[in-house]
């Protein structure tokens with residue numbers, strides 16, 4: 001199966017290499033046009049570089065019913081997802097979640113249940129606020145491994161990725177280049193900056209790009225809020241609950257709102273997009289991931305709003321349960337995309353540096 | 366029945382869309398009748414990549430300048446003077462204002478593609494190619510209120526004295542008749558009608574491949590010519606190039622081009638060489654080879670290269686046929702093996718000093734005492750594995766068409782037809798008597814499409 005996916009993407013890449021009409025859209029084509037023969041690693045790198053903006057699909061004169069049957073965004077999306085499944089450690093976990101939204105839902109319910117049980121069994125050790133429902137030590141006992149394990153797993157996956165695409169030593173300039181692309185999500189704007197073709201065939205729009213940046217920056221703010229809380233707890237002996245003008249709240253509340261709004265927007269856009277121009281088999285898993293992420297945000301905000309009421313323990317179990325599942329599933333769901341895509345952009349920054357401008361294939365103009 | 370539309374535009378490619386948008390902006394109610402289904406809309410225009418544009422200084426993606434005189438001189442060179450100077454200069458001069466107009470109507474440009482540096486100054490490349498141009502135009506046209514009917518094949522325009530009285534077309538199995546005030550014909554050439562090509566070229570034309578849309582069958586063109594509308598050009602004139610012989614019969618597009626001829630020897634099916642493969646750089650020779658191959662038995666040629674030349678040209682869509690010996694290659698390609706070896710050996714023996722070999726310049730590395738000679742890039746074919754491609758004639762578009770004046774208006778012997786205009790491929794013969802200049806097809810369509818739209822709207826108002 002993976003061989004077929006790679007082979008199909010290779011077939012299409014070879015057609016694009018003879019055509020080159022899409023060269024201006026994104027980072028994929030300049031990288032593609034530097035090769036004549038595509039190894040499995042080359043195809044994997046191109047796949048992870050592709051942002052599924054779909055510009056090249058709607059611009060292509062060879063899409064079905066044409067016999068060349070081009071659908072590069074789909075072919076690359078399938079290779080990409082397959083590469084995440086192959087590189088993940090342990091791989092069976094990735095195969096279970098990437099393509100199965102129901103498995104993500106089940107894992108989330110399991111997370112809730114675990115937290116309910118924990119709250120029931122361990123309960124308060126006489127703490128205040130949330131710690132009245134679940135002691136701080138119990139939270140750490142649950143979340144420290146749930147945070148570290150996925151990180152270790154991702155490290156293994158990324159190492160495998162880096163080997164497969166022939167990555168070189170990473171330098172500061174490569175990181176600057178890659179983060180520059182991420183910060184503006186340039187490849188979702190197309191080369192002309194009009195956006196991608198997601199919601200309505202060939203219409204260009206920035207909706208997906210903006211929604212993504214809401215999610216991404218919202219997520220990073222939430223993450224920063226949690227980190228700030230941890231530092232305040234251990235570093236300064238300042239314990240939750242924090243006031244509205246504390247760092248965790250100042251970062252967390254806007255972050256949560258952005259994350260909630262952004263995931264809702266992405267889910268909505270995803271409903272109108274043509275599934276066949278992406279990895280249709282993974283649609284459920286992707287949607288599951290988006291909704292879980294949204295649920296983390298909404299339950300976090302609800303917890304904040306209902307923190308002083310009797311609903312608090314219930315909300316705490318739901319929120320922490322969702323966070324727990326989200327963390328644990330990170331290497332095995334669409335959440336892995338951020339890490340692999342970042343790696344692909346770093347690799348592409350290296351490629352750009354390796355080849356001075358103008359040394360493309362210009363043998364016979 | 367009177368029509369709810371002022372103007373019917375026949376065709377759904379670049380020329381048709383430029384006409385429709387211009388007319389709609391002038392206030393006309395416009396209907397586009399496109400014979401192709403939506404997925405194949407846009408005719409040959411969806412296969413294009415650039416248009417040739419005059420410019421006095423840097424303009425959009427174009428560097429330096431490209432003035433009217435240089436542009437016209439380039440045109441004279443390729444057409445051997447067979448061009449209507451007035452119309453040609455009109456097209457050239459107007460091309461400069463087309464670029465910003467195209468951008469305003471949704472087209473986006475990109476820097477010259479890798480492998481096409483020689484065109485960076487003269488040709489503006491569409492980002493995503495012609496289909497993205499066509500997509501953008503359809504969106505803009507629809508936002509201007511233009512109605513589009515797909516799978517609407519126009520079968521007849523009724524010429525009544527000096528005006529078109531009605532338009533017949535079929536749609537969803539039924540025949541319809543409309544009576545617009547004005548009609549713009551932008552339905553391309555007749556290259557996809559093999560029978561018509563055969564009438565002009567003889568049976569050889571059955572082996573021609575059609576590089577673009579299967580829908581340009583010249584139905585409207587034939588219908589109008591039969592009714593005495595003035596024609597221009599000769600039915601054997603067309604833009605034809607040598608392409609990969611394995612390309613599909615229709616619609617193979619750009620990816621079927623082969624750039625390896627200068628580094629090869631080319632033989633016919635009897636394994637005999639027939640022309641100087643190294644006469645000039647390929648962009649200046651690929652059109653000639655379309656005709657050369659058409660003149661060979663079965664209208665087919667075979668390109669033979671060896672391992673050292675494989676990476677010297679742009680990759681193409683089909684991998685070459687590969688073999689360790691010349692005999693094996695001949696077998697795989699259906700050539701007489703002994704003859705092929707003899708031809709290659711004769712060629713190799715005629716090669717001399719190859720130290721000056723330079724793949725992108727005329728290097729003068731030539732054969733001596735060989736007929737026909739190879740005057741550049743002549744390196745012996747010795748290094749296995751050997752590679753082969755078959756070559757066939759690929760027709761881009763035909764030149765026989767409707768004769769128009771500088772307002773894109775059609776006429777009969779007795780004078781102009783009051784409400785009939787033509788644009789694009791279907792009237793390109795008015796400007797191109799023979800030969801072709803890369804990117805000029807889209808220039809003609811854009812310039813004359815806009816003129817036709819303007820004139821028709823003024824008439825209908």
Ligand SMILES: Cc1cc2nc3c(=O)[nH]c(=O)nc-3n(C[C@H](O)[C@H](O)[C@H](O)COP(=O)(O)OP(=O)(O)OC[C@H]3O[C@@H](n4cnc5c(N)ncnc54)[C@H](O)[C@@H]3O)c2cc1C
Pocket residue numbers: 375376377378379380381398399400401406407408409410411412413414415416417517518519520551552553554576577578580581582583584585617618619761762788789790791803804805806807808810
């Ligand atoms: C592979 C390829 C690459 C090319 N590259 C370039 C390039 O880079 N630059 C350039 O300038 N030129 C290029 N050309 C030439 C260029 O395509 C044409 O000159 C140009 O597109 C002509 O535009 P048009 O609108 O007149 O015709 P088309 O775009 O062919 O449109 C004709 C339309 O008429 C419709 N039609 C036909 N018959 C009927 C009927 N009876 N009723 C209703 N509709 C009908 C067709 O479906 C089609 O939509 C290329 C051609 C090919 C094949």
Ligand code: HEM
Pocket residue numbers: 050051052182188212215216219220263266270286287289290293334337338339341342
């Ligand atoms: C590291 C840099 C990142 C890059 C380069 C990146 C890139 C992308 C791209 C290109 C897409 C759309 C294509 C696709 O669906 O496959 C996408 C989707 C998405 N991203 Fe990111 N992303 C990054 C980080 C993040 C982060 C930190 C989050 C927050 C958790 C996030 C959340 C999402 C979501 C929710 C989707 C929609 C998923 C879907 O539609 O299936 N991304 N990302």
Ligand code: SF4
Pocket residue numbers: 015016017019020021022023056057059060061062070072493494
């Ligand atoms: S996607 Fe289609 S139009 Fe774009 S480069 Fe590939 S073959 Fe060409």
Ligand code: SF4
Pocket residue numbers: 022025026027028029049050051052053054055056057072073187
């Ligand atoms: S879908 Fe977008 S990002 Fe992916 S290859 Fe096509 S143009 Fe590039």
